[in-house]
Amino acid sequence: MIQPKSLFFTRPTMFHYLTTKKELNDGSEKLFEKIKLGKIKVKIFKKYSLEDVVKAHKDLEERKIIGPAVIVP
Numbered sequence: 001m002i003q004p005k006s007l008f009f010t011r012p013t014m015f016h017y018l019t020t021k022k023e024l025n026d027g028s029e030k031l032f033e034k035i036k037l038g039k040i041k042v043k044i045f046k047k048y049s050l051e052d053v054v055k056a057h058k059d060l061e062e063r064k065i066i067g068p069a070v071i072v073p
Contacts (some may be wrong), residue, residue: 014027042068045067048072
């Protein structure tokens with residue numbers, strides 16, 4: 001039986017696994033290579049034009065963005 005208040009979740013970050021600059025560079029090179037090859041797909045939630053940058057910030061502040069968003073020129 002799980003006791004109340006004894007269960008918790010953790011959110012690991014990459015800095016738990018990549019501790020040096022070299023490890024970080026090597027890891028990011030591997031990641032971007034897999035993205036380039038299509039092995040990892042990045043789904044953009046919303047694209048904003050440069051003219052809509054103020055709206056993008058407002059949406060972010062109002063928590064309307066629920067995934068990756070980019071500003072495109």
